[in-house]
Amino acid sequence: MAPYQIRQYQERDHTQVVDMFSRGMMEHVPACFRYVLLLPKTLLLLFVVPLTIVLVSGSWLLAVLCIFFLLLLLRLLARQPFKEYVAMSLQTDMADITKSYLNAHGSFWVAESGEQVVGMVGCLPVKDPPLGGKQMQLFHLSVSSQHRGQGIAKALVRAVLQFARDQGYSDVVLETSVIQQSAITLYEAMGFQRTGKYAEVSVVKWLIVFSVIHFMYSFPSAQKHEL
Known part of the structure; x- marks a missing residue:
């Protein structure tokens, strides 16, 4: 197990961070494809269309x-939500991480191992938190595939929690999709609670629909121990 350290983002990290972010998002495509294949509408489509062709043409080959x-079409469509998200992020917050996070009352950390960035996470204050609370939102948690299973993701989440607590925030919130099962398992193991979900519609509105889950970690007011 190679040693690693968690440190704040520096400008020299940008190329590696963007590359890892892009690759990490596209790793979700196979899971999205499997998810789409099991949707009732997809199964119906895969049954009805070929059957119609057989009844009309009499050709099983067709x-x-x-x-x-x-x-093949479904596989290509499964890529679209992640391609669009990466493209949008690279034009917005990920275009200038220092400006978007460090200079916006948030922070951004990387995990470094052997002078390589192998993990990342950011956080920003929630602009209009409910009930007048003070919430920090976690963004872009990712660990390179070669360095998973070493506790890096947990260490990055703890960095966000410690930062938020030290800054006087009452909660840390985040969103993740039902497709990202490993992330869901991690957040729940670390004490995050599900607070809701909504349907995310992408590309083909009647076909690709999956839920985005809201999570929240609340700091007890009397909490004194270290995270």
């Missing part, structure tokens, strides 16, 4: 080819 091209 039906098989149709299934192949439908699967």
